[in-house]
Amino acid sequence: MKRKYFGTDGVRGEVGQFPITPDFVLKLGYAAGRVLVDHDKGHRPTVLIGKDTRISGYMLEAALQAGFTAAGVNVLLTGPLPTPGIAYLTRALRLEAGVMISASHNPYHDNGIKFFAEGGRKLDDTLELEIEAMLDEPMQTLSSANLGRARRIEGAADRYIEFCKSTFPNDRDLRGLKLVVDCANGATYHIAPKVFHELGAEVIVIGGDPNGFNINDKVGATHTNAVRAAVLEHEADYGIALDGDGDRLMMVDREGRLYDGDQLVYIIAKARRAQGELKGGVVGTLMTNMGLEAALAAQGVPFGRAKVGDRYVLEMLHANGWQLGGEASGHILCLDKHTTGDGIVSCLQVLEALITLDTDLATAAADWKPYPQKLINVRLSGQDWKSASADMLQQAERALAGHGRVVLRPSGTEPVVRVMVEADEAGLAEQWAEAIAGAIRQAG
Structure with a gap:
C-alpha cells in the first residue's frame, strides 16, 4: 500500500505548508501515540523527542x-540533539519510540x-x-486521569558524547591531529567539537553558532x-563536515x-x-559510483546496490547480514557501532x-578511481518516459556492457526523470x- 504522508525518511516539507503545520503535527503525535498504546496494552509508553536548531523546532x-x-x-524532551543521538538514547533508555524534529540538510524554512x-x-x-x-x-483526547506527562531530561548531550567516544578504540587517540569541524550550525x-577534543x-x-535561521x-x-577554506587557512590535517541533523559526513584533506x-x-x-574485521560485503545504492564497486571487487569484497535512500541501504544490510554501507551523500552505516547513520561515529571509523x-x-583512497558520470534531469510533460527510452536504453546497455551502466530514476518530488550514465570514458557517458534524454524529450 502506498504511503500518504511518510516519505523515505519521515514527514518533511516547508514550515507553515501542509503537512508541516502545528495542527497536523499535533494529530501526527496523537496518531503515533495511539498506535504505541495499542501495541503495548497495559503499559504506558514513553517517547523521546529531540530537534535540531531550526526556529520552527519550538513550535x-x-x-x-x-x-x-x-x-x-x-514524553521526554532532549532539546537540540543529532538524529543519531535520538536513536541511541531511544535504545539506551529502553523507550518505545524516539522522534526527531529535523529536515536534515534542508534550509531553515523546511x-x-x-x-x-x-x-x-x-x-x-x-x-x-x-x-x-x-x-x-x-482525535479523541483521553480523560485527565489518563493523559501522559512530559519532562525535559538532563545530560542527554553528555550521554551521547560518551557513546560516540566509545565507538573509537580505547587504546587509540587523536593526539597530534588538527581538525576543522563544521557543525552546519545544526x-x-x-556535541562534535567535544567528541574530537x-x-x-x-x-x-x-558552523557552530546556530541562531535558528542559519542551519x-x-x-x-x-x-x-567553508570547511575546505578553513582547512587551508588553519593548515589543518583534516576537515570534517556534518549536516544539520548530524547523520551525514564529508571530509577534506590537508590539500583541500x-x-x-x-x-x-x-x-x-x-x-x-x-584486519579481518569486515563482515560480508558493502552496500551502496543505484547511484553509487562504479569506481567503488570496481575497487571493492579488486579487494575481493562483495558489493550490493539498494534503492536510493539510507533506509534501503539499511534493509539490504540486514537482509545480507552485513555491517557496512552508505551513499555518496555522506550517509554511512556501520551497524556494529550504531543502528543508524551517524556522521560523528562514521568519522571516527574513518580516522581509526x-x-x-x-x-x-x-593515499588510502588512491586505488579507487571514480567513473565519469553524466546526469541529465529531463522535465516531463505527461509522456510515458519508460516506453520513450526503451530502445535507446537497450542500445546504451549493449554499448556499455562491461564499461559502464545506465540508471533512469523518476524524481519523487517533481515531474522529472533523472538520466544518469556512468562509463570508464567521459565521452561515452555524455554520449549515451x-x-x-533526447529520446524522452522527443516523446513529450
Missing part, C-alpha cells in the same frame, strides 16, 4: 508533545518529523501505515567550500581535496578487511581506519546520457 516540539500526551503517552522504533531502529512500513490510518480517524554544535585532537570549529547556510556537508561517502566507505572497508592503515586520506 513543532510543543505540538508533538501535546499530541502524544493527549493519547496517553509520556522541517520534518522522523520516527525511531524501539531499539533505535528505523520505523518499518507497517507501523507507518498504521499511523497514517490513525491520522484519518477523529544539532551537533555542542576529548579524544585528543586540536579542534577548530566552524546548513553555506556550511556543512552540503556546502563544503573533498572525500564523499563512497570514498569514505571504501577506506573503512579497506581497513576492516586488512587511517591509523590502522598508517596512512592519510589521499544525451541520447536517452
Whole structure:
C-alpha cells in the first residue's frame, strides 16, 4: 500500500505548508501515540523527542508533545540533539519510540518529523501505515486521569558524547591531529567539537553558532567550500563536515581535496578487511559510483546496490547480514557501532581506519578511481518516459556492457526523470546520457 504522508525518511516539507503545520503535527503525535498504546496494552509508553536548531523546532516540539500526551503517552524532551543521538538514547533508555524534529540538510524554512522504533531502529512500513490510518480517524483526547506527562531530561548531550567516544578504540587517540569541524550550525554544535577534543585532537570549529535561521547556510556537508577554506587557512590535517541533523559526513584533506561517502566507505572497508574485521560485503545504492564497486571487487569484497535512500541501504544490510554501507551523500552505516547513520561515529571509523592503515586520506583512497558520470534531469510533460527510452536504453546497455551502466530514476518530488550514465570514458557517458534524454524529450 502506498504511503500518504511518510516519505523515505519521515514527514518533511516547508514550515507553515501542509503537512508541516502545528495542527497536523499535533494529530501526527496523537496518531503515533495511539498506535504505541495499542501495541503495548497495559503499559504506558514513553517517547523521546529531540530537534535540531531550526526556529520552527519550538513550535513543532510543543505540538508533538501535546499530541502524544493527549493519547496517553509520556514524553521526554532532549532539546537540540543529532538524529543519531535520538536513536541511541531511544535504545539506551529502553523507550518505545524516539522522534526527531529535523529536515536534515534542508534550509531553515523546511522541517520534518522522523520516527525511531524501539531499539533505535528505523520505523518499518507497517507501523507507518498504521499511523497514517490513525491520522484519518477523529482525535479523541483521553480523560485527565489518563493523559501522559512530559519532562525535559538532563545530560542527554553528555550521554551521547560518551557513546560516540566509545565507538573509537580505547587504546587509540587523536593526539597530534588538527581538525576543522563544521557543525552546519545544526544539532551537533555542542556535541562534535567535544567528541574530537576529548579524544585528543586540536579542534577548530566552524558552523557552530546556530541562531535558528542559519542551519546548513553555506556550511556543512552540503556546502563544503567553508570547511575546505578553513582547512587551508588553519593548515589543518583534516576537515570534517556534518549536516544539520548530524547523520551525514564529508571530509577534506590537508590539500583541500573533498572525500564523499563512497570514498569514505571504501577506506573503512579497506581497513576492516586488512584486519579481518569486515563482515560480508558493502552496500551502496543505484547511484553509487562504479569506481567503488570496481575497487571493492579488486579487494575481493562483495558489493550490493539498494534503492536510493539510507533506509534501503539499511534493509539490504540486514537482509545480507552485513555491517557496512552508505551513499555518496555522506550517509554511512556501520551497524556494529550504531543502528543508524551517524556522521560523528562514521568519522571516527574513518580516522581509526587511517591509523590502522598508517596512512592519510589521499593515499588510502588512491586505488579507487571514480567513473565519469553524466546526469541529465529531463522535465516531463505527461509522456510515458519508460516506453520513450526503451530502445535507446537497450542500445546504451549493449554499448556499455562491461564499461559502464545506465540508471533512469523518476524524481519523487517533481515531474522529472533523472538520466544518469556512468562509463570508464567521459565521452561515452555524455554520449549515451544525451541520447536517452533526447529520446524522452522527443516523446513529450
